[in-house]
Amino acid sequence: MSALEILGLSLLALFVLAGALGTVLSKNLVHSVLWLALALVATAGIYVRLTAGFLAGAQVLLYAGGVITLAIFAVMLSARIEGGPIPNESAKRGRGALVALAVAGLFGGVLLQADVLAPRDLPVVDAADIGRSFLGEYVLPFEVLSVLLVAAMIGAIVIARREDP
Amino acid sequence: MNLHSLALAIPLLPLAAAAIVGLVRPIGRRGGLAATISIAAAAASLGCALLLLSHTAERFVLKLPWLPVGGRTLAEVGLRFDGISAPMLVVVGTVALMVQIYSVGYLSDEASGPRGRYFTWQSLFLFAMQGFVLSPNLLQLFSFYELIGLCSYLLIGYYWEKPSAGRAAVKAFWITKLGDVGFLIGLLVCWTQYKSFDLAAIEHAMTAGPAQANTWLLPALLFCGVASKSAQFPLHVWLPDAMEGPTPVSALLHAATMVAAGVYLLVSTSFLFAASPVMGEVVMYVGAFTAVFAALQGCVQNDIKRVLAYSTCSQLGLMVAAIGAGSVAAGYFHLVTHAFFKSLLFLAAGSAIHAVHTNDLREMGGLGRGMRWTGVFFGVGMLALAGIPPLSGFFSKELILASLEEHPVALVLGLATTIMTPYYMGRAFLLAFSGKPRSAAAEHPHESGWLMRGPMLLLCSLALIMGVFLWSFADTIHEPVHLEVTSIGLLGIALALAGLGLAWVFHGPRKTVIDALPKSLLEAARSSGVDALYVFGWRHVVFVFAATVSFFDRYIVDGLMNLIGWAGDRAGDALRRVQTGRAQDYVLALFLGLLALVAWGVWGG
Amino acid sequence: MNEIQFCLLLAVALFSIGIYGLLTRRNAIGILLSIELMANAVNINLVAFSRVHGGAAGQVFALFAIALTVAEVAIGLGLVILMARTRKSINVDEARDLHG
Numbered sequence: 001m002s003a004l005e006i007l008g009l010s011l012l013a014l015f016v017l018a019g020a021l022g023t024v025l026s027k028n029l030v031h032s033v034l035w036l037a038l039a040l041v042a043t044a045g046i047y048v049r050l051t052a053g054f055l056a057g058a059q060v061l062l063y064a065g066g067v068i069t070l071a072i073f074a075v076m077l078s079a080r081i082e083g084g085p086i087p088n089e090s091a092k093r094g095r096g097a098l099v100a101l102a103v104a105g106l107f108g109g110v111l112l113q114a115d116v117l118a119p120r121d122l123p124v125v126d127a128a129d130i131g132r133s134f135l136g137e138y139v140l141p142f143e144v145l146s147v148l149l150v151a152a153m154i155g156a157i158v159i160a161r162r163e164d165p
Numbered sequence: 166m167n168l169h170s171l172a173l174a175i176p177l178l179p180l181a182a183a184a185i186v187g188l189v190r191p192i193g194r195r196g197g198l199a200a201t202i203s204i205a206a207a208a209a210s211l212g213c214a215l216l217l218l219s220h221t222a223e224r225f226v227l228k229l230p231w232l233p234v235g236g237r238t239l240a241e242v243g244l245r246f247d248g249i250s251a252p253m254l255v256v257v258g259t260v261a262l263m264v265q266i267y268s269v270g271y272l273s274d275e276a277s278g279p280r281g282r283y284f285t286w287q288s289l290f291l292f293a294m295q296g297f298v299l300s301p302n303l304l305q306l307f308s309f310y311e312l313i314g315l316c317s318y319l320l321i322g323y324y325w326e327k328p329s330a331g332r333a334a335v336k337a338f339w340i341t342k343l344g345d346v347g348f349l350i351g352l353l354v355c356w357t358q359y360k361s362f363d364l365a366a367i368e369h370a371m372t373a374g375p376a377q378a379n380t381w382l383l384p385a386l387l388f389c390g391v392a393s394k395s396a397q398f399p400l401h402v403w404l405p406d407a408m409e410g411p412t413p414v415s416a417l418l419h420a421a422t423m424v425a426a427g428v429y430l431l432v433s434t435s436f437l438f439a440a441s442p443v444m445g446e447v448v449m450y451v452g453a454f455t456a457v458f459a460a461l462q463g464c465v466q467n468d469i470k471r472v473l474a475y476s477t478c479s480q481l482g483l484m485v486a487a488i489g490a491g492s493v494a495a496g497y498f499h500l501v502t503h504a505f506f507k508s509l510l511f512l513a514a515g516s517a518i519h520a521v522h523t524n525d526l527r528e529m530g531g532l533g534r535g536m537r538w539t540g541v542f543f544g545v546g547m548l549a550l551a552g553i554p555p556l557s558g559f560f561s562k563e564l565i566l567a568s569l570e571e572h573p574v575a576l577v578l579g580l581a582t583t584i585m586t587p588y589y590m591g592r593a594f595l596l597a598f599s600g601k602p603r604s605a606a607a608e609h610p611h612e613s614g615w616l617m618r619g620p621m622l623l624l625c626s627l628a629l630i631m632g633v634f635l636w637s638f639a640d641t642i643h644e645p646v647h648l649e650v651t652s653i654g655l656l657g658i659a660l661a662l663a664g665l666g667l668a669w670v671f672h673g674p675r676k677t678v679i680d681a682l683p684k685s686l687l688e689a690a691r692s693s694g695v696d697a698l699y700v701f702g703w704r705h706v707v708f709v710f711a712a713t714v715s716f717f718d719r720y721i722v723d724g725l726m727n728l729i730g731w732a733g734d735r736a737g738d739a740l741r742r743v744q745t746g747r748a749q750d751y752v753l754a755l756f757l758g759l760l761a762l763v764a765w766g767v768w769g770g
Numbered sequence: 771m772n773e774i775q776f777c778l779l780l781a782v783a784l785f786s787i788g789i790y791g792l793l794t795r796r797n798a799i800g801i802l803l804s805i806e807l808m809a810n811a812v813n814i815n816l817v818a819f820s821r822v823h824g825g826a827a828g829q830v831f832a833l834f835a836i837a838l839t840v841a842e843v844a845i846g847l848g849l850v851i852l853m854a855r856t857r858k859s860i861n862v863d864e865a866r867d868l869h870g
Contacts, residue, residue, distance in 0.1 A: 009773065017783055017784070020807050021787060024804055029800065032803055033799075039810065046780070050817050052832075059836065062837070062840055063839075067839070074847040074851060081855055082854055082858060087796070087797065090794035090795055091863075099757070099793060100793070103759075103786050103789055104785075106764065107782045107786075108783075116772065116775040117774065118822075119821045122821075125824075125829055130830060133826040134830065138830055145838075148837075152844050156845050744868070744870030745869050745870070746867060746870070752793060
């Protein structure tokens with residue numbers, strides 16, 4: 001792994017962590033959403049570094065495009081319903097930090113001690129391979145997933161709809 | 166018809182009558198029809214018994230296995246016909262038939278419904294009694310013993326709307342049950358000792374098998390049952406109170422048959438008592454003491470039925486004493502003669518009560534003029550009970566005194582009874598039938614109808630002549646009797662006459678003395694110390710024990726339960742605070758669990 | 771330390787930060803965003819392992835996970851809207867009707 005590659009990966013990781021920390025620490029909910037967008041897009045960069053180009057595209061489209069937009073809508077809608085800016089403070093931080101650090105320490109410690117395999121020189125998986133997998137080996141989960149998405153869409157509409165139209 | 170079906174018919178006919186009268190409501194509601202069915206069954210049953218009496222040479226046992234356990238039978242049900250049961254069958258059948266006929270006249274004022282009930286219980290009682298007499302084993306004896314006790318309870322409580330009758334019925338039930346507990350334990354002891362309930366098998370095991378360690382135990386327990394049913398001291402207290410029942414019931418159950426069941430049990434199991442000299446003596450002394458004690462009480466009663474009740478107690482004591490002394494024939498024969506003359510006395514007393522509507526001797530007097538028949542019947546009964554020759558009571562009393570000859574203490578007690586018996590009977594007779602009427606009702610008494618006089622006449626003749634059957638009776642039960650002119654026998658006659666003379670002196674027609682004894686002595690004698698003993702035992706022993714148990718149950722047992730409940734309640738209250746309702750707290754728990762699992766996987770596994 | 775190990779450590783960090791947000795945020799939308807972070811960490815793991823293992827399976831599962839997350843977000847945000855409408859607040863501390 002060349003120095004440039006290391007630098008690039010570290011930079012991406014820095015963006016991801018900065019976005020994540022911004023998401024959970026920001027006092028402004030809209031800022032939180034935007035920090036999340038940063039983290040997700042930077043994650044897409046990580047995917048590219050891991051030779052998963054198609055997944056990076058999907059990540060940007062679905063997350064940065066779909067989820068972030070949805071979240072912004074939700075923030076604005078609930079702000080309108082509540083009437084005024086939505087508070088976004090945190091509470092019981094010590095407790096949360098303790099559990100988070102414990103998880104990080106435990107998992108990180110295990111990972112550092114583990115003998116992780118290095119990436120091998122394997123053929124790159126491109127979009128065509130993924131498409132073949134979806135329509136071949138994983139066709140049943142794929143179709144079930146589409147049913148799930150329809151169900152989620154209908155469910156979201158039913159849940160969020162006004163009681164008296 | 167062979168003998169077996171005759172023997173079967175004796176108990177089953179009354180049972181059928183009881184079922185018909187008791188279960189078919191239209192018949193039960195019509196008192197006359199119920200009485201007819203019941204009397205017909207009793208008469209047929211008596212007929213069978215009489216036919217069997219001429220075949221006492223043939224002994225037979227009919228058995229059906231009952232309670233099969235692991236290839237053998239725990240018990241059997243059946244009939245045992247032999248010389249012992251034959252006379253009892255006839256006595257019970259005769260008295261029962263006479264009493265049932267008499268009851269039709271006695272209860273003619275009653276409504277139909279209660280009369281149907283009365284005859285149901287009468288028939289059921291006859292079934293129970295005859296079944297008891299025919300029982301070949303202890304288990305069956307016990308079952309019928311209990312059935313007899315139940316019938317006694319039901320019949321004493323016939324006038325159930327009277328509180329005193331209800332109390333008397335319950336008292337009789339409980340006191341007899343008290344003794345029956347002993348009987349029940351005796352059954353268990355019998356099984357452990359002899360592995361059988363069958364009387365013949367037990368007798369065989371006793372003679373042929375290895376000697377048992379505690380031969381006194383089984384007879385002692387059986388005697389508990391005997392003492393309660395046959396009203397032996399100190400379990401006699403229910404019998405005077407049982408007089409709350411209708412007089413015919415008193416005549417049948419509480420004079421002739423039911424109370425004799427205990428004595429009959431003694432007769433049936435006499436071989437057990439013979440094997441244990443200690444128990445024999447205990448039985449004898451209990452009987453002799455009861456005889457004197459009850460006779461003393463009889464001397465001071467003003468209720469004519471209570472006089473007879475204590476007399477019954479006393480005479481049963483004599484029977485028990487004779488059997489305890491080893492003379493089964495004397496006790497059994499006295500049972501037979503007593504059954505006839507005591508039921509006669511009760512029926513005659515009932516006739517007088519029917520006429521003057523009171524039991525109180527102080528409100529009678531001079532009844533002899535208006536009720537000559539009744540007076541004669543009562544007089545004959547009295548003389549028979551007093552033991553005046555040649556009436557039936559004389560023979561049996563002489564036999565009993567002869568049997569006590571070798572036991573001086575018991576003999577003295579027996580002789581004391583011999584003088585007291587004629588005294589209290591003479592007193593009752595003179596107070597009721599001679600002298601001047603002492604109440605308005607006694608001025609113009611009406612003689613009872615033939616429906617009541619007929620049975621009395623038959624019983625009277627039996628009381629007169631029963632003595633001559635002594636030798637054939639002895640043949641039937643295969644026991645030798647020796648009736649000789651001895652000094653004790655002559656003394657007995659003299660004492661009986663002396664007792665009658667005393668009664669004449671104190672209570673003769675010219676006198677108006679009710680009580681011959683000083684007042685303080687009377688009070689002491691009447692205030693029943695034994696009853697007080699039971700009340701004391703109840704209040705201070707049973708009740709304290711019950712209170713202790715109740716306390717233990719309420720505060721220790723329940724307290725423990727309440728503590729567990731309280732602890733659960735408090736724990737639940739404390740634990741419910743864990744359920745905060747905040748989703749994030751649940752998530753926290755989720756991650757703590759995850760951490761624990763992973764840590765376990767890393768370091769623990 | 772190689773590339774894969776680095777990515778896995780990054781995923782652990784991302785996941786822990788998500789836990790912190792999940793436990794501390796009072797706002798329902800904030801909680802949902804934290805869950806997104808955690809899901810993202812999982813996806814990084816999937817992709818990193820597929821880089822070692824080869825084949826399309828890892829990426830396919832990552833795509834499945836992304837789709838599921840999107841569905842979850844849709845439902846979750848629907849619930850937030852409903853909560854805002856019925857309670858006039860999306861503070862999760864106030865939604866504790868099931869407390870013991």
